[in-house]
Amino acid sequence: MTTISNPKAFLTSLFDAAVSAADPAGTISRYLPKLPKGRTIVVGAGKASAQMARAFENVWDGPLEGLVVTRYGFSTPCERIEIIEAAHPVPDAAGFEASTRILETVEGLTEDDLVVALISGGGSALLPSPPNGLSLEDEFAVNRVLLASGAPISSMNTVRKHVSAIKGGRLAVAAYPAKVVSLLVSDIPGDHPQFIASGPTVADAANRQDALRIVGQYGMELPAAVMAHLNSSNADAPQPDDLKLVRAEHHIIASAAKSLESAADIAQKAGIEAAIISDAIEGESREAARTQAAMAKEILHRNRPFNKPVVLLSGGETTVTIKGKGKGGPNTEFLLSLAMDINGEANIHALSADTDGIDGSEDNAGAFVDGGTIAKMREAGMDPVTFLENNDAWSAFNQIGELFVPGPTGTNVNDFRAILIS
Amino acid sequence: MTTISNPKAFLTSLFDAAVSAADPAGTISRYLPKLPKGRTIVVGAGKASAQMARAFENVWDGPLEGLVVTRYGFSTPCERIEIIEAAHPVPDAAGFEASTRILETVEGLTEDDLVVALISGGGSALLPSPPNGLSLEDEFAVNRVLLASGAPISSMNTVRKHVSAIKGGRLAVAAYPAKVVSLLVSDIPGDHPQFIASGPTVADAANRQDALRIVGQYGMELPAAVMAHLNSSNADAPQPDDLKLVRAEHHIIASAAKSLESAADIAQKAGIEAAIISDAIEGESREAARTQAAMAKEILHRNRPFNKPVVLLSGGETTVTIKGKGKGGPNTEFLLSLAMDINGEANIHALSADTDGIDGSEDNAGAFVDGGTIAKMREAGMDPVTFLENNDAWSAFNQIGELFVPGPTGTNVNDFRAILIS
Numbered sequence: 141m142t143t144i145s146n147p148k149a150f151l152t153s154l155f156d157a158a159v160s161a162a163d164p165a166g167t168i169s170r171y172l173p174k175l176p177k178g179r180t181i182v183v184g185a186g187k188a189s190a191q192m193a194r195a196f197e198n199v200w201d202g203p204l205e206g207l208v209v210t211r212y213g214f215s216t217p218c219e220r221i222e223i224i225e226a227a228h229p230v231p232d233a234a235g236f237e238a239s240t241r242i243l244e245t246v247e248g249l250t251e252d253d254l255v256v257a258l259i260s261g262g263g264s265a266l267l268p269s270p271p272n273g274l275s276l277e278d279e280f281a282v283n284r285v286l287l288a289s290g291a292p293i294s295s296m297n298t299v300r301k302h303v304s305a306i307k308g309g310r311l312a313v314a315a316y317p318a319k320v321v322s323l324l325v326s327d328i329p330g331d332h333p334q335f336i337a338s339g340p341t342v343a344d345a346a347n348r349q350d351a352l353r354i355v356g357q358y359g360m361e362l363p364a365a366v367m368a369h370l371n372s373s374n375a376d377a378p379q380p381d382d383l384k385l386v387r388a389e390h391h392i393i394a395s396a397a398k399s400l401e402s403a404a405d406i407a408q409k410a411g412i413e414a415a416i417i418s419d420a421i422e423g424e425s426r427e428a429a430r431t432q433a434a435m436a437k438e439i440l441h442r443n444r445p446f447n448k449p450v451v452l453l454s455g456g457e458t459t460v461t462i463k464g465k466g467k468g469g470p471n472t473e474f475l476l477s478l479a480m481d482i483n484g485e486a487n488i489h490a491l492s493a494d495t496d497g498i499d500g501s502e503d504n505a506g507a508f509v510d511g512g513t514i515a516k517m518r519e520a521g522m523d524p525v526t527f528l529e530n531n532d533a534w535s536a537f538n539q540i541g542e543l544f545v546p547g548p549t550g551t552n553v554n555d556f557r558a559i560l561i562s
Numbered sequence: 563m564t565t566i567s568n569p570k571a572f573l574t575s576l577f578d579a580a581v582s583a584a585d586p587a588g589t590i591s592r593y594l595p596k597l598p599k600g601r602t603i604v605v606g607a608g609k610a611s612a613q614m615a616r617a618f619e620n621v622w623d624g625p626l627e628g629l630v631v632t633r634y635g636f637s638t639p640c641e642r643i644e645i646i647e648a649a650h651p652v653p654d655a656a657g658f659e660a661s662t663r664i665l666e667t668v669e670g671l672t673e674d675d676l677v678v679a680l681i682s683g684g685g686s687a688l689l690p691s692p693p694n695g696l697s698l699e700d701e702f703a704v705n706r707v708l709l710a711s712g713a714p715i716s717s718m719n720t721v722r723k724h725v726s727a728i729k730g731g732r733l734a735v736a737a738y739p740a741k742v743v744s745l746l747v748s749d750i751p752g753d754h755p756q757f758i759a760s761g762p763t764v765a766d767a768a769n770r771q772d773a774l775r776i777v778g779q780y781g782m783e784l785p786a787a788v789m790a791h792l793n794s795s796n797a798d799a800p801q802p803d804d805l806k807l808v809r810a811e812h813h814i815i816a817s818a819a820k821s822l823e824s825a826a827d828i829a830q831k832a833g834i835e836a837a838i839i840s841d842a843i844e845g846e847s848r849e850a851a852r853t854q855a856a857m858a859k860e861i862l863h864r865n866r867p868f869n870k871p872v873v874l875l876s877g878g879e880t881t882v883t884i885k886g887k888g889k890g891g892p893n894t895e896f897l898l899s900l901a902m903d904i905n906g907e908a909n910i911h912a913l914s915a916d917t918d919g920i921d922g923s924e925d926n927a928g929a930f931v932d933g934g935t936i937a938k939m940r941e942a943g944m945d946p947v948t949f950l951e952n953n954d955a956w957s958a959f960n961q962i963g964e965l966f967v968p969g970p971t972g973t974n975v976n977d978f979r980a981i982l983i984s
Binding site: 290291292294295329330357358359397415416417418419420421422423424427428430431432434435437438441442444445446454456480481483484514515518519523524525 | 712713714716717751752779780781819837838839840841842843844845846849850852853854856857859860863864866867868876878902903905906936937940941945946947
C-alpha cells in the first residue's frame with residue numbers, strides 16, 4: 141500500500157495541478173484553431189475573458205482584432221484586444237454597449253474569416269442585448285424576475301435566450317458565414333457549452349414554447365412588451381440544426397472539472413486513488429464539511445464506499461453566513477468545521493483552498509487540517525468552537541501556523557478541496 | 563443496464579430492508595448464546611433495551627431473570643424482565659438506583675451462570691454509578707464538563723470509564739466468573755463495542771493516564787474529589803487482557819451500518835449498485851442535502867465517482883434549526899432542500915425517512931422527491947422556498963401527496979436516506 145510521507149506536500153501538489161489546469165495561459169494553446177485565410181476577430185464575455193484574451197493574443201501567430209467584456213475590476217492589460225468593463229451580476233448600460241459593439245464587429249464577415257469567442261462564467265449578465273422592440277429596462281426586468289423565481293439555471297437560460305439579440309447562438313448566427321470557434325472557461329456543473337454565459341455561440345434544443353411554459357410554471361410576471369415578444373415568432377432562437385451554426389466549434393479550455401481531473405491524475409501517479417465527488421458543492425461551508433467528514437470517517441473505519449488510501453476531491457463554491465466579526469473565508473471555515481468532526485482521527489489530512497489564491501479577505505488561499513488540529517489549537521489555549529462561532533477561522537489557523545498561502549494564482553475555477561484518508 | 567420501473571417501490575423496499583435489519587425481534591435469535599448449566603441473568607441499558615428485553619425473552623428457551631434500564635417513556639411491556647426508567651441524556655437518581663441494582667444482580671454468580679447484557683445507545687447516561695468515595699453529584703458534574711468540553715466521543719468515554727463503578731468493562735468484571743454475552747444495538751459510527759454506552763462489558767486500551775491527559779488537554783475543570791480519584795489507582799479500569807474479561811463475547815445485533823448493508827443487498831439483488839457513503843451524517847438537514855444533491859448530479863452527468871445506475875445510501879441523524887412555524891422533521895426538510903437542487907434533473911429519485919417511522923411531530927416517516935417535485939409544487943400554487951424558510955416541509959409534501967407513511971416501526975437506527983441515480 142502506498143503511504144504518503146508528507147501529506148501537506150502531497151495535498152499542495154494536487155492544488156498546484158488544479159490551478160495549472162485552470163490557467164488559460166497554460167491551456168489555450170492546445171485549442172487554437174488554424175490561421176484563417178481572412179481576418180481573425182476575437183470577441184468574448186465573462187469574468188475570465190480579459191485573462192483569456194491576453195492568453196490568446198500571446199500565442200496567436202497572426203493578425204487579430206476584437207474586443208471582450210469583463211466585470212468591473214477584472215481587466216488585464218492586452219495589446220491587441222480591447223477590454224471593456226461592465227456590471228455583474230446585475231447588468232448595466234456598459235454591458236449593452238459592449239454587446240452592441242460585439243455584434244457589429246462580427247457583421248459582414250466572409251467564410252474565410254474566423255471569429256474566436258472567449259466565453260466564461262458571468263458572460264450572460266455582461267451581455268444585455270434586448271431584441272427588436274424591447275428596451276434595456278425590459279431585459280433587466282426579465283433578469284430580476286428570473287433570479288427571484290427559484291427556477292433552475294437551465295430554465296432561466298431558456299427564458300433569457302428568447303429575450304435576447306445575442307444569447308442562445310445568436311452571436312454565432314450573426315457571424316455567419318465566418319467560422320466561429322468558442323473557447324470556454326466553464327463554471328457550470330456538467331460543462332455544457334449552452335449553459336455557459338447563456339451560450340451566445342451555441343444553440344440548444346429548447347424553443348420558444350419551452351420558454352413560455354417555464355414562464356407559466358414559475359408564475360413569472362414579465363413586462364407586457366416581453367410577453368408580446370415571447371408570443372411572436374421574433375423570439376424564436378436558432379436550433380442546433382440551424383445551417384448557420386453547423387461550422388461552430390466549442391472547446392472547454394478550463395473548468396472545475398478539468399482541474400479536479402488534473403489533481404486526480406497527480407494523486408494516481410503518486411499511487412493514491414482519487415474520487416471526484418462533485419465539481420459543484422454548494423451550501424454553508426461549515427455544513428458541507430460535516431458531510432465530507434462523515435464520508436472520510438466511513439472510509440477510514442470501514443473502507444467504503446472507497447478503499448483506503450484515497451483522496452476525496454471536490455470543487456464548487458460554498459458560502460459563509462456571517463454572524464461574527466472574525467476573519468476568514470469559505471475554505472478556512474470549511475476546514476475548521478471539518479477539523480472538529482475528524483478530531484482525534486489519525487490518517488485524515490485535508491486542504492481546502494480557493495483556486496484564485498485568496499480565501500476571503502486575507503492573503504491565504506486556505507489552510508491544512510488533520511486529526512490533531514483541534515488538539516493543537518487547544519494546546520495553544522484556543523477554543524475552536526468560539527473561533528467558528530465568530531467566523532474567525534483565519535485567526536484560528538494563523539495562530540497554529542496552518543494557513544496555506546500560495547499567493548494569487550491569476551485564475552479561478554472556484555474552491556478546491558482535497559481530503560486524504562490513508 | 564437495469565432500469566427501475568417504479569422508483570418509489572424500489573426505494574420503499576430499501577427502507578423496509580433497513581428497518582427489518584434494525585429490529586431486535588427479527589435479529590436477536592441469530593445471536594443467542596447456548597443455554598447455561600446455571601442461571602441466566604439479563605441486564606441492560608439504553609434507549610432500545612426494553613425492546614431488546616422483550617425480543618430476548620420471546621425467544622429464550624429457558625429460565626431467566628433480570629432487569630434493564632431505559633429512558634423515560636421508552637418502556638415496552640415484558641413478562642420476565644423488569645424494566646426501569648431513568649433520565650437521558652442528563653442522568654438522574656433513578657439511573658443510579660438502576661445501575662446499583664444491576665451490579666447487585668450480577669454479583670456472586672458462578673462459572674455455570676450466564677449474563678446477557680442488552681446494551682444500546684443512551685446507556686451511558688442511564689447508568690450513573692460513582693465509584694467509591696465519589697457522589698452522584700460528582701459524576702453529574704463530570705458529565706456536564708465533558709459535554710461542554712468539545713472533546714470527541716472517544717475521549718469523553720475514556721474519562722467516563724475512569725469515573726465509574728460500572729462502565730469500561732466493570733460490569734463484566736463484577737459478573738465474573740459467569741460468562742457474559744453482550745448483545746448490542748449500535749448508534750456509534752464504526753460500531754466499536756467499547757464506545758456503545760461507554761462499554762460496561764468491554765475493556766479498551768485507554769488507561770488512567772490517558773484520561774488525565776484528556777482532562778488536561780481540554781482544560782476540563784473537574785471537582786477536586788474527582789481529580790483525587792483519577793490520580794489514584796482506584797480509577798484504573800480493566801484492560802483488554804484482564805483475565806476476568808477473556809470469556810466475554812460481544813455481538814452487534816443492529817446498527818445503522820447493518821441497516822444500510824441490508825438495503826444495499828436488496829438494491830444489488832435488483833441489479834442496482836449501492837454506495838454507502840456514511841452511517842453517521844450529521845449537521846443541518848437542508849445543508850446535508852446540498853452536498854448529496856451535488857454528488858447525485860455528478861453521477862448523473864459524469865458517471866463519477868460511481869457509474870449509473872447507483873443508489874447512494876446514508877444514515878445518521880441530521881438536525882433542523884427551527885426558525886419558522888411549520889410542520890416537518892429532519893427527513894422532509896432534507897428532501898425539500900434536495901428537491902430544489904435536483905429541480906429539473908430527470909432520473910434522480912430519493913427517499914429519506916426515520917427508521918422509527920416518525921419524522922418529527924406528524925405521522926409520516928419521510929417523503930419522496932425527484933426532479934419534478936418542485937414543478938409539481940409550483941403547479942399546485944406553492945412556493946417551495948417559502949415552505950422551507952418556514953420549516954414547513956411536511957405541509958409542502960402533504961399538499962402534493964408525496965409523504966411516506968409506513969407507520970411506527972418499533973425500532974430505531976436513526977435516519978435512512980436513499981438517492982437513486984439512473
